Amino acid sequence: MNSSVMTRLLSLSAGFVDTVGFLGLQGLFTAHVTGNFVTLAAGFVYGPHGTIGKILALPEFIGAVAVARLVGAALTARRLPTLTILLGAEAAFLAAFLALGAAYGPFPNSDVVPALAAGFAGVTAMALQNAMQRVHFPGEPPTAIMTNNTTQAVLDGVDLLRRAAPPEVRGRFLRTARSIIWFAGGCAAAALFYYLVQFWSLAVPVAITAAIVITRLREPDVNADASKPV
Secondary structure, three states: OOHHHHHHHHHHHHHHHHHHHHHHOOOOOOOOOHHHHHHHHHHHHHOOOOHHHHHHHHHHHHHHHHHHHHHHHHHHHOOOOHHHHHHHHHHHHHHHHHHHHHHHOOOOOOOOHHHHHHHHHHHHHHHHHHHHHHHHOOOOOOOOOHHHHHHHHHHHHHHHHOOOOOHHHHHHHHHHHHHHHHHHHHHHHHHHHHHHHHHHHHHHHHHHHHHHHHHHHHOOOHHHHHHOOO
16 A cells, blocks of 8 residues: 555544544544644633543653654564554554443543543544654655645645746645545544444544555565654
């Protein structure tokens, strides 16, 4: 599976997971931390529910990225398929998010232990995905940070319209727009699925990530990703 297809699927998955986290855990963003600062501040005005999860989201995210870096370095030193293994870990954390949400949700108060554990699993999965994207797909747009993507797409779009862009900008614009569309598609699908089956909807991103892992394991060049530390 090439990086272009993989990042499309991961963008879809990130939009899905972020939306389910927001709907099911009282405004918790699992795929990025910026929104949690806003919802945390709003919680002090409209009510305290979900505050603990949002406070913990940042250190959880930082810790997961740091561990991914260390584990990735160790895997690479042993010439193991770093990216495939970390994608497997992401799938496992998404499965844990699904299991905890389905077993204990919905959560009228997302500061209870099962909800905090579910949030931890979701945040960790998305932190791993962000870390992997930065290292293994540096030429592809971020799969979970649409603010950066939207800014870049607008800048490139304006340059293309005024015919002031070098040839490579067109390709970057198309890749960035594609990432935004797939992420938005994941958000829309998650809203529908969550309305119908609540946390069971997370079976979709679990299946997507697991399918990527299985596909990579079947490829003859599965060890090609062992040259990078995360």
